[in-house]
Amino acid sequence: MILLVMADLEMLVCDKTNTDDVYNNDFCQHLLLLTETYDNWVNQGNAKWLFSSHLENYIWEAYPWDTPIHNDTDLYTMFAVWLEHPMNKEIITVDQLTDLVLDPNIHANYVTRDYPDLDKEWRNVLANYGKVDSKATVVIFSFAGKPNQVTLIDLSNNTRKTFPLVKTEQEWLTELKKIDPWLRHELPKGGDYPYTPPDPMALDFPQEYYPPRKANGFQDNKGRLWVPDEERGQRHWDVQCEKRGRDKYFKVSPDGRLLGGTPC
Numbered sequence: 001m002i003l004l005v006m007a008d009l010e011m012l013v014c015d016k017t018n019t020d021d022v023y024n025n026d027f028c029q030h031l032l033l034l035t036e037t038y039d040n041w042v043n044q045g046n047a048k049w050l051f052s053s054h055l056e057n058y059i060w061e062a063y064p065w066d067t068p069i070h071n072d073t074d075l076y077t078m079f080a081v082w083l084e085h086p087m088n089k090e091i092i093t094v095d096q097l098t099d100l101v102l103d104p105n106i107h108a109n110y111v112t113r114d115y116p117d118l119d120k121e122w123r124n125v126l127a128n129y130g131k132v133d134s135k136a137t138v139v140i141f142s143f144a145g146k147p148n149q150v151t152l153i154d155l156s157n158n159t160r161k162t163f164p165l166v167k168t169e170q171e172w173l174t175e176l177k178k179i180d181p182w183l184r185h186e187l188p189k190g191g192d193y194p195y196t197p198p199d200p201m202a203l204d205f206p207q208e209y210y211p212p213r214k215a216n217g218f219q220d221n222k223g224r225l226w227v228p229d230e231e232r233g234q235r236h237w238d239v240q241c242e243k244r245g246r247d248k249y250f251k252v253s254p255d256g257r258l259l260g261g262t263p264c
Contacts (some may be wrong), residue, residue: 001181004050004090006163008142009122011110020083043236046180048220050138052125058118089134093129100127101153108144126152126163126262139164176223181205186235187218187226191256193263194220195237210240224264239263 014074054104098263100123112119121210129138140150142165166172173183182189189195197205198221207216210227217225217240225240227253241264249259 001174002136003047004128004136004138005047006050006122006126006140008139008140008144008165009107009115009119009144011141012118012122046176048088048090050087050092050129051123052128053096053123054094054097055118055121055125056091058121092125092131094121094124094128097121098124098127099155100124101155103151103153105148106142106150126161127154136180137175139172143165144168164246185218186228186254187237188252188254188256191253193239193250193252193258194256195226195252207231213238239244 005241054148059208071102097117097120099120102123116138126138129136133211140163144167146167147166148171149162149164151160154161164171164175168174177184180189181202182195185205187195187205195218196204198219206219208225209215210225213227213229215227217227219225220239227238229236229238235254237251237252237254239252239261241250248264250263251259253259
């Protein structure tokens with residue numbers, strides 16, 4: 001599974017008539033925090049920006065470069081930097097722009113008014129994202145004060161798609177956990193001793209009850225059982241070499257470091 005990320009259209013353009021009130025320093029700090037979390041996820045190869053070639057061209061051409069704007073509120077310039085990382089993008093082939101409706105409409109009036117082609121293409125990418133990867137999940141980076149999700153309606157055939165709107169770091173992590181069982185269960189995906197499931201393509205990992213600890217553990221591809229443990233307030237995994245034994249196990253941290261015992 002991979003998380004495809006669509007930027008809210010207002011991350012691409014600025015309201016030139018009211019920048020100081022709408023996009024202040026607090027907002028920019030929020031944006032930087034959210035994207036820093038996203039960048040860390042991209043480095044693991046599990047998330048990409050969602051674009052089409054049309055949308056990318058619109059973005060570059062839309063900005064009124066001759067209009068003065070405060071440097072701290074220039075969201076378009078910030079987004080232009082992200083566009084320079086081609087390995088983090090998924091490009092959708094779009095045949096034509098279509099008229100689509102958002103419910104509720106999450107964009108300010110000036111976006112549709114001043115950037116009508118960009119607005120249409122933004123919605124068209126959402127409508128066509130399934131052509132990239134049927135197993136992918138799309139979330140939209142958005143702003144505080146907006147709803148938690150938005151529905152895209154195609155009036156021509158009355159189809160609907162609903163997308164989460166991620167506005168905080170915690171909401172971003174929640175969406176990541178939905179698609180990544182390693183993250184969801186705090187199992188090590190990397191490091192010297194990662195957890196490897198019997199079926200890496202499964203949406204979740206097989207569990208088995210471990211009587212000596214009265215807890216469920218996760219089976220791995222070697223028949224071992226990973227049982228969660230808390231020691232002095234720090235979570236780690238006791239990797240049981242024998243599913244019914246007690247004394248033969250080793251300890252692994254959530255990031256894949258050996259904490260004790262002899263690996264089996």
